[in-house]
Amino acid sequence: MIVVVLDANTLVSGLGWSGLPAQIIDAVLAGQLVLASSPALLAELERVLAYPKLARVFSEPDRLISRLRAVVDLVEPTVRLAVVVDEPDNRVLEAAVAVRADAVVTGDGGLLALGQHDGIPVHQGSGTPTVTDGRSRLPAVAPCALPRW
Numbered sequence: 001m002i003v004v005v006l007d008a009n010t011l012v013s014g015l016g017w018s019g020l021p022a023q024i025i026d027a028v029l030a031g032q033l034v035l036a037s038s039p040a041l042l043a044e045l046e047r048v049l050a051y052p053k054l055a056r057v058f059s060e061p062d063r064l065i066s067r068l069r070a071v072v073d074l075v076e077p078t079v080r081l082a083v084v085v086d087e088p089d090n091r092v093l094e095a096a097v098a099v100r101a102d103a104v105v106t107g108d109g110g111l112l113a114l115g116q117h118d119g120i121p122v123h124q125g126s127g128t129p130t131v132t133d134g135r136s137r138l139p140a141v142a143p144c145a146l147p148r149w
Helices: 008-016 020-029 039-049 061-071 087-099 109-114
Strands: 002-006 033-037 103-106 120-124
Touching: 002 008, 002 020, 002 087, 008 020, 008 039, 008 061, 008 103, 020 033, 020 103, 033 087, 039 061, 039 087, 087 103, 087 109, 087 120, 103 109, 109 120
Parallel strands: 002 033, 002 103, 103 120
Antiparallel strands: none
């Protein structure tokens, strides 16, 4: 099974709007992909969901986080990284390394500039990801019929 790690903004995009991040979430819910996360990444997501501008889209952020915890593969990274300048982005890499993810999906310029970390490809959260080294293959996923969050 293909394991992906998404940063907080990509998760927010996938949970609230359409596009590739939403297709990834749909594939996770359909059992086609595994979404890995960590306590630090879920805490970052909680922080982002508390933004007033997102209150119209996510009226029950606590419920959403609770439901998300039920479907993610929660990992506890044992290595602290300092690879990129934006500290929360290092938490994304830590989770990816801890679970040996097949890909990181993000819209963050700092992470995208890496291209990969520790052999784990970093894909853009929009458009269609491509195979970079044969290790990472995000399937062309069609939205499934499961209800949105």
